Amino acid sequence: MGHIAIERPSLRLWLSKMIDMHEQLQSADDQEHADKVKQLIEKAASGELVVAFCGHFSAGKSSLINALLGEPLLPSSPIPTSANLVKVKAGPDYVRVFFHHDEPVEYEPPYDPDLIRAQCRDGETIEWIEISRTTDAIPPGVAILDTPGIDSTDDAHRLATESALHLADVVFYVMDYNHVQAELNFQFTKQLTDEGKTVYLIINQIDKHRDDELPFAEFRTSAAEAFRRWGVEAARLFFLSLKDPSHPHNEWHELVACLRRLFADKEEWLVRGAESALKRIADGHLEHLRARHEPLEQKIEARLEALGGADDEAAAIAELDRLEAELADWQTAPSRAEEAFRSELERVLQNAYVMPFETRERAEAYLQAMQPNFKVGLLFAKTKTEQERKRRLEAFYESVKAQAAAQIEWHVRQLLVQFGKEWHADDAWLSECQQWTAEWDETMLAGLVKQGAESSGAALLNYTDEVAAALKKCYRDSALALFAELKEQIAKRAAAQTETLNGQLSAAREKVELAARLARLRAERDERRRAFEQLIAAPCESASLDENRLAALTAPPVFRKARHAEAAKPQAASKPAETSRLSVKEQALGQEAAGLGVSERADEARALSSGGKQRSEEAAERLEAAAAWLERSEMLGRFAGPLRDKARRLRERSFTVALFGAFSAGKSSLANALLGAPLLPSSPNPTTAAISKIAPPDHKHPHGTAVVKVKSEPQIWADVQSSLRQCGHEANTWDEALRLCARLAESGAEHPAQKPHVAFLAAAAAGYERMNDRFGAVVSIGWEELETYVADEAVSCFLDEVVLYADCPLTRQGVTLVDTPGVDSLNARHTGVAFHYMKHADALLFVTYYNHAFSKADREFLLQLGRVKDTFALDKMFFVINAADLAQSKEELEAVISYMNGELGRFGIRFPRLYALSSRLALAEKTGAEPGPRGVLADSGLSAFETDFFRFLTEELAEVAVESAYAELERARRTAEEFARAAGQSETEKAEKRQALEAVKTKMHAVLAGIDDAYGRQALRQEVDELLYYVKQRVFFRLNDVFKEAFNPAVLRDDQGPARRALERCLDELLASVGFDLAQELRATSLRVESFLHKQLAEQFSRLFHELRRFDDALALTPPEPFAFSAPEFANALGDVDRVRFTKALSLYKNAKSFFERDEKRRMKEEIEAALVEPIDAYLAEQKERLVATYAEQYKAAVAALSAALAEQVDSYMEGLLAVLSATADHEALARIEAALRGLLSGRGGEAR
Known part of the structure; x- marks a missing residue:
């Protein structure tokens, strides 16, 4: 490539700048960015215009390029298809494959299209692919660039896209219709436009749009407005449907015409692209330089910090001068x-x-x-x-x-x-x-x-x-x-x-020398930045093109010629990429490929459970054996009781497993699959659902019985009042409430958010006469009678809790399964119940449904889970995609799994335990029933889940209890060791020790009596202050989304009469959502506060332990059981806020068209936000005092309990030691006890006598 394909002077002069920058980058030893500039030089020298298509995976980028080319050249499916960069251009037929580590290969025709598509998927070994086709679809000198999805879970995919965009003169950003509002869209396109790229937006798959839900014109406006709000200055927004070319809003022809104009103005776009790319590369090099300097800078800064100095050279010199003078x-x-x-x-x-x-x-x-x-x-x-x-x-x-x-x-x-x-x-x-x-x-x-x-x-x-x-x-x-x-x-x-x-x-x-080195590093970057700025800003007339240097930089690579018959190497190389997610495929598509059938996996799950139980039983036996040894000594006998108590708890261990998910997610179905029998009924309505539990039988409740608890009258009245308020009504008596319920049941919901409330009120009205004399009743029944309570919605809406007692493999492990109200329940009491189980359950099992993975309700729950997950001692979260048998293909199933993974990651849930399964198939497997259609699944997928789940219950959870028990045993052993040593002392030594003991004991008690909780209370207030500061920030940050959901086009329509009532309903929904959000935040804050106080208490224990050990280094203390803090209840906020304060905001509404298409929506949102500041501040101030008062009192009690527990241990130790020193203790007997305990701890002394 020794000639210039374009003779336009300005492009030739930009080429000169590129050559100069390449030289500077090479001299700076930045080969990565030098190579990028070399690619730019080759591109500019050939006069090639590059049009890049990027966006979400499965948004249809490859399908769109195939449509432009008129042939299915690139792979397309619901999963990420382009794992590397693919460049398509017009010219002689060939395929060039550039590998990461091998020499490039050029395939001559004829070649296999399937192999091309396979190579496009191979991101492991292949860096990029260039396909040249004899075609009229694109003119010579133009290249189409297909990139991997920017939201891919594979970092390499994103990096491949971002690393190639310097070559793009124009970018077409493609989105799936369902994911237009994804924040990544805004962030990525904003970055591109900020870097000077020309960006066109494409919303694909508009055939998914339903006009009855939202007029297309409003969807078009809202999409454009969303990007404008982010400051994304796109050249144009296109709407496409490749599936339905005749769609009335399809802008395919406009897109093609736009591309033709771009191709016609190629040289102008090449110059624009050159300038944008050089700026991007210059920024990239400076970042590279910063990253190269960073380890040394961090080392210097860390050393400076260790030396107690700033990184300012002048300050360091001044400090040196001062010290020398001193x-x-x-x-x-x-x-x-x-x-x-x-x-x-x-x-x-x-x-x-x-x-x-x-x-x-x-x-x-x-x-x-x-x-x-x-x-x-x-x-x-x-x-x-x-x-x-x-x-x-x-x-x-x-x-x-x-x-x-x-x-x-x-x-x-x-x-x-x-x-x-x-x-x-x-x-x-x-x-x-x-x-x-x-x-x-x-x-x-x-x-x-x-x-x-x-x-x-x-x-x-x-x-x-x-x-x-x-x-x-x-x-x-x-x-x-x-x-x-x-x-x-x-x-x-x-x-x-x-x-x-x-x-x-x-x-x-040293500081002066380090600060000087730091200054030199920063000066180097500043100097490089100025040099690049001068180079890029220099007038084009001042540059001249060095043809020799250009020829050297544009020499074409040497390709190894091959035909597709020889293409085994790259095809084979793609295998690692295809099998890299084998574990996901095994789990999602069945385990037979791994050599395990359903029965074998079930056996493995049972074996794991049995093994965990054996470990607990072994620990219990050792504790009891230790207690028997300790009881032989009067001085050590007091340790026997706590050890026997821990042994009993290990044997009688129980676990609470809470099921969470939307009401349509199949929680009850999954619970039945785990239980191996259809025990739990499905709840017909979110607001009517009771809490259902499956518990191990006991002497009062044998297998096959159930306990049904009916809501008390205050409970059901509060539920009715809450739902009436959601529908814009109030009632003072039951008669008035029942009349309103009947009227609403007939008229239906005015707002989508009211639908579940109307359904509940209709059921309550229908069942009131039958249930009003049974409020608060607790009824024990057999399973056969359960149908009469749960099948009829008019009865089930009055139920508070249903507990079924069942003898099955799960409950035999001590598991109580709790099917919580759906995460989409708006009932405040349900929310409190859900949070209680989130906090206290041993394991959380979150279920989402395959056909609508990650609904809005799911997001709300995971938002709350994300708030509190860091307070969990163990990762106790499991995630299930239920009804995976609905998948149309293996690829589609993997796409759903990948999407779920990514969504969980948005909430900070990294490396989730995620399982795709079918509870319908699983129940059939366990009961021997006919499974019906399996879809793409080899089996239900439940066994893989059960294996991991039982491992968690029986190993991870049980291990905590076992380790705590062994810690108590170690304390007893250390005490026995000290007693044996004391018993072996001479009488003179014993007398001296006895004399010193009382003084030591007094000093220890003085230390414990001197515990001051003042610092802890002050730290508590500071912690609550900081936590609530961020609560307010998060609530207002989410207000924009809440506002869009409440004030939406489906409710605010010009064809529905006066808007005032609709606006008030929208406001009510917004206030309810924000109030709910605030209460949820406060619940999460209470958990964070408790976690903080537990850390404070742990630090107190550690400090006291070391303080007490100063007096006797043989003293062994065990931390007391964690203090059980009790969180305050939090009602939803803003329920009684005066609506008058929002009058000005609502008055901004004129009509639906101007509201959604102009700036009224933003202005109203800002007015509502301003009006909310005062009531939210007041609510948070009130809750702050509640939190501080509640937890300060409990913390004081916790500190007192800690002091008392340690004082008891100190007294126990001192009394035992005094007895050893005062009596003729048998040194050898104590030594034998210590040896036996040591053997029990190490696993070698179980047979000691």
Whole structure:
């Protein structure tokens, strides 16, 4: 490909830019994006316009391309067909296959169309396929690109699509009619348009539309509006039906005309596509560079975080400078302190005036007395003279001393204290400062008198100067001596600080280096971004095309020539892709392929159940054996009771399995299949359904009996009132209510959401006379009588609960099966019941129906399940697609399974335990009845489910109880070990230990008594605050969907008279849905709060355990049973909200056409949303206080219970240990007990005697 197929200058100049970018990407070692640019160069050089078709799998992309080509070239079916990229173009006939790891192959005609289709499905080994056909359907120089479904569960499929879109000049996005509102549609097309791609939207399969449900014009408008709301600026929206070409709204011819215009303007689209693709690749390269840098950046950031520093280089340098300055300060601190002190000391001494006039007079008197000729008196003159000299010296001394105290001592003392505080001297040194004085006396004054000195003025001046100097020296030396001690303290502190700072400096230097490296990495990306922006934005006139470089980049690949007779290799290579979901096929289509028939799988399920029971029985036996050993010792006997209790619970284990699903999903049918008999009746109406249970028989309720509980009068009255309100009516008496019920039964529902309520009210009216004297009754009956209660809807609507007692393989495992009210029940009490079982059941079994997998009600339930699933200790969820025998083909069945998988993933349920089966066939298999048509199933599929289900019940669930039991046994063993060790001590050691025990026990009880729940209560309030903040966000986020469901075209129609009543009904439905959503959110919040508090209690236990073990490291404690928190009840919100606040919003409605086709719907939704803020805030504020008050009180009780339980264990341990130390305990007997317990724990000591 050495020539340019298009001579348009602007395209040639874009080619030059591509070549420059390719060079830059290669120099940056980004081969992935360099290869993409190379593909763009080849495409532009050949002048090939690429039109890509992408969208959901099974949306009809391949069928649409086949229709455009006029032949079934590409595979098409309800499952994902194109597993790799397929390019179709006009030209000489060939098929080129590009493999991920092998050289490309070119197949020459003739070739097998079936093999082409098989290769299109092989995404494992084949990267993409190019098919060239001699055709007039598309002109030369145009290629059609078929891509894998973007919603495929296989990540490789999505990546293949996204990685090829840089080649597309124009994108046609294809959607299935039923999935137009899928969020992925909006996200993907928004991304494309944001990247500058021209996008055409196609809604396929419009033959599924029913005008009686929604006028097509309104569907067209709503679809376009949905994309506009997301900011998707599509070039056009087409509506197609390939199945029914004559469909009145089919726009096939318009689509073909659009494509022809695109083909005619090929060169213009090539230039647009080049610019868009280069921008996309530039962004991709920057992301690649970021991803390449990310591990190093994360490592640097983690190290910086560990070092306690930010990633800002300037801040790191500033920190280093500060530390270096601080280190320098500390290194010179002792000398600086001394220098500063000396300076201040000299200032004090210099300013000290110790020889005022009075003192000089005394000095002069003393000097005169020291003259040789000085004499006092005649008699005893010598003695008197000495006495006078002494008196004058003392007078002079006292005067100097007073001056020294005032002028020197007080100031120096203050100076010492000042420096001591400044340098953080210890208290002893500061105390010494307060007492400090210099030591000197009269001898210093006398010693400074020179022999023969006169008492003249000059002599006096010299003498007082010398005294002052000597005095100051004395104080100086004394102060410096005391300061030397402070200097030593400073030196020690400086040494410690220097050591610390050296460590900090090492870290700071590392921070600077790391921050600099981080800055360089970011600067590299910024520089690359600017370079690409300049390259793409550069005027086309400034570029020139390098023909040699272009020729090198567009050299065609070398193909291995082959004919389809030789095509075994790629065909064989496709096998892994076809069998990669073997487990799904086995499970969905029967297990015979795996070598297991129905009976063998049933045997395996029973064996699993039996094996789990054996493990529990073995654990129980070991616990009882341990209890027998412990009872031999008076000191250890107290452990026997709890172990026997746990053994009893292991033997009498029971499980509650809750069935969930819509009323038409076949829950009861599945329950009957699991039970092996048609025991449960089907409920005729969502609002009439009772809770049905299948329970193991007991001495009061033998096999074949049932207990029927009739609703109390307040219960049935509340149900009737609730349904009347849903139909826009109120009643104060039964007579009034029954008249309204009869009227509604005759007139029917005005709104689709009212239909189940009207059906319930009609049944209640029909059965009231028969049932009004039996409200609240509990009746024990035989199964044969059950029909009279459940078959007649006029009776069954009054039932609260039906419990059947049956002896069957399932109940023999201790399983109680609960068939809950349907997830589509709008009865608030049903919702509370469902949540109770969601929270407390050991296993949840969610059932959906094959023909309408994932109804709206299913989504509501899974939304709630998604809210709370993270609070489950185990993954206890099982999902069943029932009635899988309705599948028309194996491929269709797999498509439904894949769809269900994807929908579950949307709610955060990853890797679900998902089973497709037929409960009808399963019941026939178990009862030996004629199964009837099987469809594509080899068997019912129930055995595969039962195998996994029983494994969960008997292994995963039972293992939790078994491990808890063994933990209790280990505690007993550790205590026995400690008692045996204590018993083996000498009497002296025992006496010392006894003496210490009481003190230890007191300290332990002090720790337990000191538990403070204040932090937990504060943390609880913060947790509730945060949880409810997100509740509000989620409720308002979902309001848009709720609004669309309530205010829909089926209800708001111009041909149904005044709109006011219809609008009020729509508002009522919206408020009911939002109120229901809020209550559901609060129920989920209560579960999250309980999970949070359990974690708090676990942390409390852990902290207390480690705290108590400080006093005795042999102490073994077992966590008490989890505290059973009780959640508050939550009524649906907004039931009493004043409708007046929505008057303005409803007044925006003029007529159906303007509401749905213009902006009225959005404005009304926004007004309603604004009006809802205040009542929702008020509701959440009220519920917050309820939650905090309810759980704070319970948390306080839980903490107290934890403290009491641990105190009991501490007392038990201490009393036993004290008994061992106080009595002549048999060391060998205790050692034998410990050895026996160890053997029971390890599985080797069951036979010990």
